[in-house]
Amino acid sequence: MTSSPGFSAQTLSVLAALCDEPSQWQHGYALAKQTGLKSGTLYPILIRLADRGLVEACWQDEPEPGRPRRHLYRLTVAGLASATGALASAARPAATKAARTPAVRGAVVGVVP
Amino acid sequence: MNRLNRAAAAARRAAAWLLPAGRREWIAAIWAEAHEVPPGLARLAWRAGGAWVLAREALMPRRLGRAALFAAAAGSAAWAAWPQPTVGHAAVSQFHVIATVLLLAGLPLLAWRFFGPATPSRAGRSLRFFSCAAILALMPAFAIVEAFANLTPKQPAYRRIFCIAQGWSSIQGCGAVPGRSTGGPPWAGEIALLLMTIAYLGVILFLTSRRSQVTRGTLAIGTGTGLLFGVVMFAVAPLGLTNDATDPWLPGSTADPLVALAWILLFGGPAAAAVLAAWRGRGPGGAALPRNVRIGQGIAAGVLANGTAAMFTTALGTGTIALMLRSEWLLRWLNHGHQLTAIAAYRYETTASSGANVYLFMLIWFPVIGLLMSALGAACNPARPARAKGTDPGPRHAR
Numbered sequence: 001m002t003s004s005p006g007f008s009a010q011t012l013s014v015l016a017a018l019c020d021e022p023s024q025w026q027h028g029y030a031l032a033k034q035t036g037l038k039s040g041t042l043y044p045i046l047i048r049l050a051d052r053g054l055v056e057a058c059w060q061d062e063p064e065p066g067r068p069r070r071h072l073y074r075l076t077v078a079g080l081a082s083a084t085g086a087l088a089s090a091a092r093p094a095a096t097k098a099a100r101t102p103a104v105r106g107a108v109v110g111v112v113p
Numbered sequence: 114m115n116r117l118n119r120a121a122a123a124a125r126r127a128a129a130w131l132l133p134a135g136r137r138e139w140i141a142a143i144w145a146e147a148h149e150v151p152p153g154l155a156r157l158a159w160r161a162g163g164a165w166v167l168a169r170e171a172l173m174p175r176r177l178g179r180a181a182l183f184a185a186a187a188g189s190a191a192w193a194a195w196p197q198p199t200v201g202h203a204a205v206s207q208f209h210v211i212a213t214v215l216l217l218a219g220l221p222l223l224a225w226r227f228f229g230p231a232t233p234s235r236a237g238r239s240l241r242f243f244s245c246a247a248i249l250a251l252m253p254a255f256a257i258v259e260a261f262a263n264l265t266p267k268q269p270a271y272r273r274i275f276c277i278a279q280g281w282s283s284i285q286g287c288g289a290v291p292g293r294s295t296g297g298p299p300w301a302g303e304i305a306l307l308l309m310t311i312a313y314l315g316v317i318l319f320l321t322s323r324r325s326q327v328t329r330g331t332l333a334i335g336t337g338t339g340l341l342f343g344v345v346m347f348a349v350a351p352l353g354l355t356n357d358a359t360d361p362w363l364p365g366s367t368a369d370p371l372v373a374l375a376w377i378l379l380f381g382g383p384a385a386a387a388v389l390a391a392w393r394g395r396g397p398g399g400a401a402l403p404r405n406v407r408i409g410q411g412i413a414a415g416v417l418a419n420g421t422a423a424m425f426t427t428a429l430g431t432g433t434i435a436l437m438l439r440s441e442w443l444l445r446w447l448n449h450g451h452q453l454t455a456i457a458a459y460r461y462e463t464t465a466s467s468g469a470n471v472y473l474f475m476l477i478w479f480p481v482i483g484l485l486m487s488a489l490g491a492a493c494n495p496a497r498p499a500r501a502k503g504t505d506p507g508p509r510h511a512r
Contacts, residue, residue, distance in 0.1 A: 028142060029149040029159075039143055039162030044169065047139055057142075070149070071142030 007086050010037055014045050015083035018055065018075045025058070025072035046073060054079030128167055135229065140167050186249055187214045193253035197260070202294065205303050206256060212307055213252055217245055220314050228322035234329040236336045237321035240421070244317045247428035248310060254428075255469075257435040260294070262466040267291040271459050278463045309476060313424065316480075320413055326406075327413045331390040335414035338386040339421025342378040346426040346475075349375045351433045352447070353468015354475060361447050382422070383415030383483035384490035390414035391494040408491040415487020416480055423479035427472040434465045 007015065013035040018026060020034075032042050049055040056076050063069040075083060125144070129137045143163035150156040191214055196206035221241075231237055266272050272291060320327050349372050350359045363369050391411035394402045402410070437443045444458060445451065453461065 027149065028146040032159075039146075039159045040165040040169075041162070043139060043143055043162070043166045047136070047166075047170075059138075067148050068145040070145055071138070 007090075010035070010041055011045050011049070012086060012090055013037065014042065014049070015054075015075070015079075016087055018073065019080070019083050019087065022075050022080050025074050027070050027072060031073065049079065054082055125164070125167065130226075132167070132170055136170050140170075183218065183245070186246070187217060190214075190249040190252045194256040196256065202259075202263070205300060206259070209303055209306070210252060210256075213248065213310060216307070216310060216314065217248060220311070221245075221318060224315070224318035224322060228319055228324040230323055232321055232323050232325075232327065232329070232332070234321070234332050236329065236332040237327075240317060240332065240336050240417075241321055244314060244424065247424050248314065250428050251431055254431040254435040257438055258431060258466045258469045261438050261462065262469075263294045265291055265293055266459070270456060274456070274460050274463055278467050306473070309473075313420065313476070316416070316420065320417060325413070328390075328394055328410060330393050331410045331414045332417070334386050334390045334393070335417025336421055338378075338382045338414070338418035340425065342375070342382045342418065342422035343425030343429075345371060345375050345378055346422055347429045350426070351430055352437075352465040353430065353434070354471040355468065359468060361449065378422075379419070379479070379482060380486055383418045383486040386414040386418045387411030387487035387490035388494050391491045407494065408488070411491025411494060412484065412487045415483045415490065417483075418487075419479040419483025423472075423476045427476055430472055431469050434469050437465060438462055 014031060014037070017031050017034040028039070028042065028046070031037075031046075032039060035042065037045075046055060046057070050057055050073075054076060055073055056079075057071055057073050060070045060072055125140070129140050132140065140163060143166060144160070147156055147159050147163070150159045191210050194206070194210050196203045196210075231241060262278075266275055319325050321332065348360060349363065349369075352359045352361075359365075360371075363371060366372070388411065390413070391407040394407055394410045433443075437447060444453070444461065448461070
């Protein structure tokens with residue numbers, strides 16, 4: 001299932017989603033919709049990426065009325081460099097064999113020049 | 114439905130308590146995000162995913178494996194250490210067994226809760242594992258030695274040796290009932306032993322946790338120095354501790370080179386470990402660490418060195434005495450292969466089992482000496498110049 005050294009296909013899809021607008025904070029549900037991952041898969045990935053210093057997380061400053069504060073995520077500088085490298089290396093075999101998941105294929109097409 | 118929701122929220126909060134602080138906010142994040150998911154099955158699936166993450170983080174399969182291993186080891190040690198009905202101090206010994214197992218099971222959970230996960234270091238993980246193993250192994254070893262040391266022999270000739278070992282000058286004043294136990298450790302002694310266990314385990318769990326910020330290098334230096342000192346100390350005194358070497362294979366003199374080496378390591382080991390740990394420590398990017406951080410690393414290395422040595426020697430020494438009381442072969446080997454008479458063997462065993470108590474003093478004083486010597490060593494240590502950018506990144510930090 002590993003598509004790139006150190007990252008699974010699901011992790012690559014999360015990295016690709018975060019790479020879309022690296023400076024923008026993103027919500028968990030938006031990432032789940034973008035990657036097609038369930039919460040039980042998405043959050044362990046975000047936790048490991050945060051543990052490795054590739055993703056930073058914070059709580060929303062001003063929540064919408066009647067809603068709890070949301071947790072926000074974006075890539076760190078190291079995370080952006082690592083994600084770009086990993087997606088680029090995933091693109092090489094993907095170009096010949098085609099990526100296994102739609103999210104990775106989209107990520108490779110969208111991120112790697 | 115409201116009641117069900119409240120019950121689910123309470124269960125989630127209770128389960129989240131098992132997680133370290135850094136993980137709990139992730140679970141809260143999943144629950145907060147559930148409000149954005151369309152109500153119905155999709156939201157239920159989202160929350161089920163959150164429950165799965167919670168269960169996975171709290172009870173990872175590796176943790177379950179470790180828990181099963183601990184349960185098996187603790188059960189075996191408790192079974193071996195459980196006092197026989199004939200023992201005169203059964204209640205104290207039963208309390209010791211139960212309290213030690215509860216401490217070993219509970220303290221790591223509390224440490225995880227308050228100090229965070231263990232540092233990702235092989236030396237740190239090994240230190241935690243072997244500390245627990247040593248404390249578990251000491252339970253049956255102490256029980257065997259205590260039971261032997263307190264059992265009054267039936268024959269008068271043996272009883273005379275027993276009474277002298279108990280500190281009486283003659284068999285008349287001794288007052289021990291033949292074939293019965295004279296008692297065991299008092300409650301105060303038992304509480305003191307438990308407090309010492311808590312102190313050892315607590316310090317080790319803290320120093321090997323992420324919050325302590327003790328580097329991998331410091332852990333390796335402290336543990337390595339402690340193991341070296343422990344091996345030398347055990348070689349010098351495998352059967353308790355006296356002014357002279359108690360190793361029957363040594364000449365039995367304080368002038369023996371191995372005894373001299375043990376003295377040097379007792380004071381010089383923590384100081385050297387502190388100097389090395391303080392000198393070697395670097396911040397991110399190879400920057401020199403502030404002086405107080407370097408001193409902290411040095412003291413951690415010194416305390417670890419002497420604490421590890423004391424624990425290693427006590428576990429092996431008490432274990433050797435306990436095995437000797439059960440194995441004739443070991444008793445003969447320790448006496449250079451000579452066949453001992455029954456009374457000579459009893460005298461030898463009584464002396465050794467009395468000497469085991471002295472390991473407790475070692476457990477108290479060695480870390481204190483380590484603390485003092487490492488504070489001196491670390492305070493005298495000059496700063497290592499910062500490494501130029503772009504060169505070797507230096508030792509990796511625990512965090």
